[in-house]
Each structure stands twice: as structure tokens, then as C-alpha cells.
Amino acid sequence: MRLWDGRFDRPTHEALEAINRSLPFDRRLAAEEVRLSIAHARMLGRQGIIPERDAARIVRGLEALAREVAAGALSADLPDEDVHTLVERLLTERIGPAGGRLHTARSRNDQVVADLRLHLLGLTRGLRALVADHARALLEVAEAHPGAVLPAYTHMQPAQPVLLAHHLLAYVEMAARDDGRLADCARRMDESPLGSGACAGVSFPVDRRAVAREAGFSRLSANSMDAVASRDFACEFVSACAIAAAHLSRLAEDLVLWSTPAFGFVGLSDAVSTGSSIMPQKKNPDGPELVRAKAARLAGRLAGLLGVLKGLPLSYNKDLQEDKEAVFDAGDSLGASLRVMAATLRGLEVREARMRAACEAGYLEATDAADWLARRGVPFREAHRAVGRLVRRAEAEGLPLARMPLEAFREAHPLFDRGVYRALGLEACLRSKDVPGGTAPRRVRAALRVARRRWGTGT
Numbered sequence: 001m002r003l004w005d006g007r008f009d010r011p012t013h014e015a016l017e018a019i020n021r022s023l024p025f026d027r028r029l030a031a032e033e034v035r036l037s038i039a040h041a042r043m044l045g046r047q048g049i050i051p052e053r054d055a056a057r058i059v060r061g062l063e064a065l066a067r068e069v070a071a072g073a074l075s076a077d078l079p080d081e082d083v084h085t086l087v088e089r090l091l092t093e094r095i096g097p098a099g100g101r102l103h104t105a106r107s108r109n110d111q112v113v114a115d116l117r118l119h120l121l122g123l124t125r126g127l128r129a130l131v132a133d134h135a136r137a138l139l140e141v142a143e144a145h146p147g148a149v150l151p152a153y154t155h156m157q158p159a160q161p162v163l164l165a166h167h168l169l170a171y172v173e174m175a176a177r178d179d180g181r182l183a184d185c186a187r188r189m190d191e192s193p194l195g196s197g198a199c200a201g202v203s204f205p206v207d208r209r210a211v212a213r214e215a216g217f218s219r220l221s222a223n224s225m226d227a228v229a230s231r232d233f234a235c236e237f238v239s240a241c242a243i244a245a246a247h248l249s250r251l252a253e254d255l256v257l258w259s260t261p262a263f264g265f266v267g268l269s270d271a272v273s274t275g276s277s278i279m280p281q282k283k284n285p286d287g288p289e290l291v292r293a294k295a296a297r298l299a300g301r302l303a304g305l306l307g308v309l310k311g312l313p314l315s316y317n318k319d320l321q322e323d324k325e326a327v328f329d330a331g332d333s334l335g336a337s338l339r340v341m342a343a344t345l346r347g348l349e350v351r352e353a354r355m356r357a358a359c360e361a362g363y364l365e366a367t368d369a370a371d372w373l374a375r376r377g378v379p380f381r382e383a384h385r386a387v388g389r390l391v392r393r394a395e396a397e398g399l400p401l402a403r404m405p406l407e408a409f410r411e412a413h414p415l416f417d418r419g420v421y422r423a424l425g426l427e428a429c430l431r432s433k434d435v436p437g438g439t440a441p442r443r444v445r446a447a448l449r450v451a452r453r454r455w456g457t458g459t
């Protein structure tokens with residue numbers, strides 16, 4: 001059945017049919033399509049736009065269909081052009097000609113964008129729950145290893161010692177912003193375009209507010225052209241997903257590096273690793289690796305969607321049909337990534353001794369030695385140079401700073417005395433970063449408490 005058959009005298013070319021058909025992917029909107037159609041039909045009856053009797057028949061037919069959709073009873077290979085055509089056909093086959101009245105005062109243009117907004121509101125709720133679970137998985141690792149210390153890196157060179165909990169809390173902060181972005185785009189998504197018709201509004205006395213309320217929208221779109229033409233809500237959703245995926249991919253890369261023999265900071269659970277078909281010894285971090293790649297894929301989805309929108313004249317154009325695979329794929333990919341990262345974190349074996357050992361090499365306490373001098377009144381620039389000289393000498397002798405004789409310190413700068421050794425221990429280095437947001441253990445403990453309150457325990 002073609003919804004638009006009247007003015008056409010020959011069948012659609014199979015090449016056009018193939019490119020035009022959206023049912024293979026927009027069938028995911030079936031639940032929303034039926035639910036919105038129920039609200040629309042009730043309103044048509046109440047407003048006297050169609051006979052109450054027909055409205056009631058339509059609603060009953062759609063309610064039966066809703067149950068089938070919920071039970072997953074829609075067959076996988078249906079011939080229809082799109083989900084809108086499909087629902088109308090199934091309805092009309094069941095209830096007869098009254099089904100033909102459902103499409104009064106609406107267009108697939110306002111339907112599709114209503115379906116999509118509603119669907120994304122649901123997806124956003126689900127993704128926010130997964131973001132929260134991921135944040136809790138990070139907190140679980142942090143809380144299980146409150147004393148674990150490892151090098152923080154800049155330029156991938158060992159920089160300064162930090163608590164593992166501090167490192168993980170960085171990702172918890174990212175998760176909080178990811179959650180905020182999803183919540184924020186959901187607020188803007190939450191408006192009903194129904195009543196916009198094809199582009200100009202509809203010429204029946206519809207009650208837009210009632211339909212919106214029943215469908216679960218908070219507001220009405222204010223302009224019918226904007227309503228059918230705009231997809232910035234979809235861009236925001238994909239963007240929020242792409243940014244969250246980028247954060248996950250950075251964590252994934254940390255874990256990939258940390259699990260290499262060279263680092264040895266963590267072991268990945270067998271449950272989230274795979275083996276090699278040829279090398280029996282291999283245990284590969286496929287989960288984190290795929291998470292890294294999903295981030296690239298999502299960035300591509302965002303670029304693709306923005307590319308469809310740019311330069312598109314008002315109002316609806318069929319190009320907009322291409323929005324759906326982008327948003328569905330964004331939601332699926334982010335959901336899969338969040339799930340696998342939470343599982344990876346929960347299976348993580350943290351090798352505290354290896355992390356600590358990595359802090360002994362690389363002169364991570366050099367800044368603290370310079371700070372020690374600066375606290376004694378030496379201009380920091382001069383202190384930096386003095387400690388630089390000391391590090392060069394220590395490196396040549398193959399010794400850590402704490403094992404260099406006092407004479408070497410004094411040669412680097414005459415104001416050094418024995419007290420400096422106390423500043424060089426790992427714990428002292430950590431303790432001294434006692435600023436809000438710093439890695440001092442008491443600050444990190446407080447940050448963990450704040451994060452726990454925000455994310456709860458998930459039970």
C-alpha cells in the first residue's frame with residue numbers, strides 16, 4: 001500500500017523503493033507511533049473532527065496493536081514503506097474503513113519528529129541510568145583501593161604521584177557532565193510538534209495541548225515550520241553521546257596501557273578479555289579497544305547528521321529520514337560502551353605494588369623538592385633550575401632523589417638542608433597537594449564522599 005497512490009499511475013521503481021524505505025530502521029519507533037496515534041485519535045473524537053464512534057474503534061484497534069508491539073510480535077520482514085504506513089495498514093486491516101480517518105489533521109512530517117522526540121526521551125533516560133552505573137563502578141574501584149598511588153602522566157611522561165582514586169574521580173567528573181548534557185538535551189527535546197501537519201499547521205480545530213499531555217510531552221513547539229524541519233535535538237543527543245563516548249575511550253586507553261606488561265598496573269578479568277587464535281599466551285583487551293573505536297564512530301555520526309542539516313532549505317526534506325540511523329546507532333553504541341566499561345572496571349585487578357614501584361622511578365618528587373626551596377624564599381625559577389641540575393646528576397648516578405647525599409643537594413642549592421628528605425617521600429608528596437581538587441588523601445576522601453552522595457549505591 002502506498003499512502004500517496006492517488007496521483008501516480010505506475011509502480012515505484014525498485015531502486016527508489018530500496019533507498020526510500022525506512023521501515024527496516026524506523027520500526028524502532030513503532031511503540032511511539034502507536035501511542036501518539038492513540039492520543040491523536042482520542043482528541044479527534046473529542047473535538048468532533050471525526051465521529052466519536054470511529055475514534056473509539058481506532059483507539060481499540062491501536063491498543064491491541066500496542067500490546068503486540070510491546071510483545072515484539074511485529075514480523076521482521078514487512079513490505080511497508082515506513083512505520084507510519086505500517087501502523088495505518090495494520091489498523092485498517094483490523095478495524096476496516098474507520099482506520100482511514102486516523103490520518104485526519106496530521107502528516108508523517110509532524111508524526112515522525114514526534115515519534116523521534118519521544119523515543120529519544122526514553123533512550124536518554126536509559127543512557128543516564130547506564131552513565132550512573134558506570135560512575136558507581138569507578139567509585140567502587142576507587143573505594144576498594146584508597147591508598148593506591150600511581151604516577152600521573154603529562155605528555156605520557158611520568159609527572160607527579162597521585163592517588164588511583166584521584167585518577168578515577170577525574171572520570172567520575174566527566175560522567176557527571178555527560179549526565180548533565182543528556183539531561184539538558186532531554187529538556188529541549190521535550191516538546192510536541194503534533195498539530196504542525198506537513199509544515200503550515202492543520203486546518204482542523206485540534207487540541208494540541210491535550211495530545212501533547214497524553215503523549216507525555218511538557219510543551220508545544222511554537223512554529224510549525226521549525227517543528228517539522230529541525231533536528232537540532234537529534235544533533236544534541238548524538239553530540240552528548242559522542243562526548244560521553246570520547247570520555248569512555250580515554251578511560252579505555254588508560255586501561256589498555258595499564259594492562260600491558262610494561263605498565264602492569266592492572267589485570268583485566270578473563271570475563272572481559274579475549275584470546276588469540278594463534279598465540280596461546282595472549283589475553284587481549286578487546287572491550288576497551290572497541291570502546292575506543294565506538295568513540296570514533298560516534299564522532300562520525302555527529303558529523304554526518306550535521307552534514308545532512310547544513311544547507312537544507314525549510315521545511316521538511318526527505319534528507320531528514322537519515323537522522324534515525326544516526327541517533328539509534330549513537331544510543332546503541334554508547335549504551336554498549338557504558339555497559340562494557342562498567343563490567344571491565346568491576347572485574348579489574350589493581351596491582352598496587354606495581355603502581356607504587358612506578359612512582360619510585362622517574363623523579364616524580366622533583367617538583368616537591370623545588371617547592372621546598374621556594375618555601376624557603378628561593379624564587380621558584382631558581383629552585384626549578386637547581387633541582388633540574390640535581391636530577392641530572394642523580395640520573396647519571398642511577399639514584400632516586402631521596403638517595404642522593406645532602407652534599408649533592410647543597411651543591412645544587414646552598415639553602416637545602418636535611419629537612420628536604422621529609423618532603424620527598426611519596427606520602428609527603430601526596431599530602432602536600434592539599435588544595436580543593438588536589439590529590440591530598442584527605443581531599444580525595446572528601447571528593448569520594450561527595451561523589452557517593454551524588455551517585456548513590458544503585459540499590
Ligand code: ARG
Pocket residue numbers: 022026082108109112316318320321322
Ligand atoms: N520516513 C520518513 C522520515 O523518516 C517519514 C516522513 C515522510 N514524509 C514525507 N513527506 N515523505 O522522515
